Amino acid sequence: MNEDFGRWSSVLMFLKDRLLNMLCVLTIIGLACCLYLLEQYRYPGLIEPETIYYFILLAIFVYGVWLALDYMRMRYYYKQLREAIERSDELGAATLIQSAATGEQRLAARLLQDQHRAYLNELNQHKRQQEIHNHFVMQWVHHMKTPVSVVDLQVQEALRQPPDSEREWMELIGSVREETERLTRGLEMMLYTARLDKFELDVHIRKTSLQDLIRSAINAHKRLCIQHSIFPRVEGEAWVETDDKWMTFVLNQLISNAIKYSKNKSGAKTLQFQLQQHPDDSVQLCVTDAGIGIAAHDLPRIFDPFFTGENGRTTGESTGMGLYLAKQVCSRLGHTLQVESELGVGTTFTILFQTRGIHIMGSRQDSDNFVRLEGMD
Structure with missing residues (x-):
C-alpha cells in the first residue's frame, strides 16, 4: 500500500x-x-x-x-x-x-553530497574537540587529586603532631603554598581551555608593551625562580598588537615549562627573554631556558594535545596540554610559535608578532562566524 x-x-x-x-x-x-x-x-x-x-x-x-x-x-x-x-x-x-x-538534478545531487561531506567534516571536528576536552578533563582531575591529597596529608600530620619550631611551620606553609600554586595553575589552564572554544568573544587587541607583559609573568613565578636558582633576564623593548590576557597565558606556560624542566639541574640557571624588532615592523620574542632540553624525535609533536614525550614521563607533572593551548592561542592571535631545542642544553621558544597578524586573526574569526551562521540556517 x-x-x-x-x-x-x-x-x-x-x-x-x-x-x-x-x-x-x-x-x-x-x-x-x-x-x-x-x-x-x-x-x-x-x-x-x-x-x-x-x-x-x-x-x-x-x-x-x-x-x-x-x-x-x-x-x-x-x-x-x-x-x-x-x-x-x-x-x-x-x-x-x-x-x-538531468543536468540540473546532477548538479543538485552533487551540491547535496558536497554539503553532506562538509557537514560530516564539521561534525567530526566537533567530535574530536569534544573527545580532547573530555580526555583533558579526566586527566586534569587526576592531576588535581595529587596536590589536594598532599595538602590533606600535611594538614592531618600537623593536627596529629603540630610543628615545634618556626622553621617547621614555615616549611609546612611553603609546602602547602606550593601545592595550592599547582592547583591554581591547573584551574587556570582549565579556565583558558573552556574560553578557547569562544575565543572571538573573549579577545581584545590593542598595542601592548611586550616587556611589561614579560615582567608581569616573571613576577608571578618569582618565588619558584628563586627557589630553584633560575635567573630571568629581559633584553630589548617592543610594542606589539596582541591581547595582553591571552599573551600572558602563553608566557606563563613557557615560564612554567622552563621552571619545570630546569629545577632538577644543579647550579644557577638562566631564563632569557630576547626582544628583536625587524625592519618590516614585526617583532620576535625568543624565550631560552637552560633546562634538560627536548629529544629531537619529540620536537615535531610537542604542540599536539596530550603529548608529553620523554620529559613529561620523567617528571610526571605534564598534562600535554600547555604547549598545545599556547600554540592554539598564538595561531588565533595571528602570531607564530616555533621551538628549537638541544637535549641537555636547553630550549628556545620563538614567538613572531607580524604586523599583518591581526588581519589573519580577523579573517579566521569571520570564517568561523560564517560557518556557524551557515550551520544555523
Missing part, C-alpha cells in the same frame, strides 16, 4: 512539475487547430475535419508517449528522493540520491 502511494505521489509530482510544459503543448495544438480552421474558412473543402481530429489525437499521443518515457527515466530519482526524505534523520540519507537524470 505504501509503495503504491509512493508511486502515485511520484507521478503527481512529475506531472505537477510539467504543468507549464503541458500548457505550452496544448497552446501550440490549439494554435495549429485555429490555423486549420482559418484555412478551412478561406478555402472550403481544402482540409477535411477528420484531418484536424487526427492531428489532435496524434499530437496528444506523441506528447503522452514522451511524458511516459520521461517519467520512466525520472522514476528512480523520485524514488531515491522520497527514501532520502523518509530517512532524513540518518547521516547517510544524502548519499541515497544517485540516479539523477
Whole structure:
C-alpha cells in the first residue's frame, strides 16, 4: 500500500512539475487547430475535419508517449528522493540520491553530497574537540587529586603532631603554598581551555608593551625562580598588537615549562627573554631556558594535545596540554610559535608578532562566524 502511494505521489509530482510544459503543448495544438480552421474558412473543402481530429489525437499521443518515457527515466530519482526524505534523520540519507537524470538534478545531487561531506567534516571536528576536552578533563582531575591529597596529608600530620619550631611551620606553609600554586595553575589552564572554544568573544587587541607583559609573568613565578636558582633576564623593548590576557597565558606556560624542566639541574640557571624588532615592523620574542632540553624525535609533536614525550614521563607533572593551548592561542592571535631545542642544553621558544597578524586573526574569526551562521540556517 505504501509503495503504491509512493508511486502515485511520484507521478503527481512529475506531472505537477510539467504543468507549464503541458500548457505550452496544448497552446501550440490549439494554435495549429485555429490555423486549420482559418484555412478551412478561406478555402472550403481544402482540409477535411477528420484531418484536424487526427492531428489532435496524434499530437496528444506523441506528447503522452514522451511524458511516459520521461517519467520512466525520472522514476528512480523520485524514488531515491522520497527514501532520502523518509530517512532524513540518518547521516547517510544524502548519499541515497544517485540516479539523477538531468543536468540540473546532477548538479543538485552533487551540491547535496558536497554539503553532506562538509557537514560530516564539521561534525567530526566537533567530535574530536569534544573527545580532547573530555580526555583533558579526566586527566586534569587526576592531576588535581595529587596536590589536594598532599595538602590533606600535611594538614592531618600537623593536627596529629603540630610543628615545634618556626622553621617547621614555615616549611609546612611553603609546602602547602606550593601545592595550592599547582592547583591554581591547573584551574587556570582549565579556565583558558573552556574560553578557547569562544575565543572571538573573549579577545581584545590593542598595542601592548611586550616587556611589561614579560615582567608581569616573571613576577608571578618569582618565588619558584628563586627557589630553584633560575635567573630571568629581559633584553630589548617592543610594542606589539596582541591581547595582553591571552599573551600572558602563553608566557606563563613557557615560564612554567622552563621552571619545570630546569629545577632538577644543579647550579644557577638562566631564563632569557630576547626582544628583536625587524625592519618590516614585526617583532620576535625568543624565550631560552637552560633546562634538560627536548629529544629531537619529540620536537615535531610537542604542540599536539596530550603529548608529553620523554620529559613529561620523567617528571610526571605534564598534562600535554600547555604547549598545545599556547600554540592554539598564538595561531588565533595571528602570531607564530616555533621551538628549537638541544637535549641537555636547553630550549628556545620563538614567538613572531607580524604586523599583518591581526588581519589573519580577523579573517579566521569571520570564517568561523560564517560557518556557524551557515550551520544555523
